[in-house]
Amino acid sequence: xxxxxxxxxxxxxxxxxxxxxxxxxxxxxxxxxxxxxxxxxxxxxxxxxxxxxxxxxxxxxxxxxxxxxxxxxxxxxxxxxxxxxxxxxxxxxxxxxxxxxxxxxxxxxxxxxxxxxxxxxxxxxxxxxxxxxxxxxxxxxxxxxxxxxxxxxxxxxxxxxxxxxxxxxxxxxxxxxxxxxxxxxxxxxxxxxxxxxxxxxxxxxxxxxxxxxxxxxxxxxxxxxxxxxxxxxxxxxxxxxxxxxxxxxxxxxxxxxxxxxxxxxxxxxxxxxxxxxxxxxxxxxxxxxxxxxxxxxxxxxxxxxxx
Ligand code: MEV
Numbered sequence: 001x002x003x004x005x006x007x008x009x010x011x012x013x014x015x016x017x018x019x020x021x022x023x024x025x026x027x028x029x030x031x032x033x034x035x036x037x038x039x040x041x042x043x044x045x046x047x048x049x050x051x052x053x054x055x056x057x058x059x060x061x062x063x064x065x066x067x068x069x070x071x072x073x074x075x076x077x078x079x080x081x082x083x084x085x086x087x088x089x090x091x092x093x094x095x096x097x098x099x100x101x102x103x104x105x106x107x108x109x110x111x112x113x114x115x116x117x118x119x120x121x122x123x124x125x126x127x128x129x130x131x132x133x134x135x136x137x138x139x140x141x142x143x144x145x146x147x148x149x150x151x152x153x154x155x156x157x158x159x160x161x162x163x164x165x166x167x168x169x170x171x172x173x174x175x176x177x178x179x180x181x182x183x184x185x186x187x188x189x190x191x192x193x194x195x196x197x198x199x200x201x202x203x204x205x206x207x208x209x210x211x212x213x214x215x216x217x218x219x220x221x222x223x224x225x226x227x228x229x230x231x232x233x234x235x236x237x238x239x240x241x242x243x244x245x246x247x248x249x250x251x252x253x254x255x256x257x258x259x260x261x262x263x264x265x266x267x268x269x270x271x272x273x274x275x276x277x278x279x280x281x282x283x284x285x286x287x288x289x290x291x292x293x294x295x296x297x298x299x300x301x302x303x304x305x306x307x
Contacts, residue, residue: 007031010029023200023204025156025206028145028148035082038079039109069112096123096139099139099142119298120139131175159215164246164274172259177260202221209221218253219251226256236260243255246269
């Protein structure tokens, strides 16, 4: 039996634009998914979504991982159990984390010798199969941990100020929202391409401020990024309410994270404003999660032989 974990993520800058090959800065956070994999005669998957066999509707990511791993190693069955403190469908990378943790668990259980880069690439292939369109970012960051600038995969310093996430609890589908943006782009290519290009510039400016721990400037750039995401049509009222409430409560900056359409926003803040920001999120109907960025990517937590 193997227990393997992988982290969720927030986008400091660049979601959606990264799908079109632009730069982004994405950070692994201290919320994780743990996958327990045990050799078995049949295949079962147990998660908060229910108990199934291979099921591409209820457990598409895990089922696709099992299918892909079978191309690398032969096994009869597998029992998979998922535990997670990453809210599902909320823009915090729950899909990438469960994909990467499952690949990591099977890699260790069946001794496939996949490297971290192999795990990230296979995770990306799985996301592409399930979502039709996905950047490498989510699975790369979940695999390697840290604060990463895509597209050159450069590791940047961890964020040392307060990070507070606000969850609207409104579910959203990355696949649908990425598709909505591509439709908007087809309709107004001359406008949308320019917005995507500007979003793609933010990581280059933000990187320098991150290295100097200039969180005030990063907050300003986050606010600009949020406005640009709004113009792509991926923002919703519930997210805006949390974004404006947290800015009024003293955040350096606040923006939506991930695909949008619901899900989560986050704020960067000085440590002494963390409680105020958290209270502002709750007062405006959201759930608050206080977190940190982390260098811990995919990680085999324990391995017991003969299971
Ligand atoms: C989703 O977490 C981020 C998007 O940019 C999609 C992707 O990068 O695959 C919206």
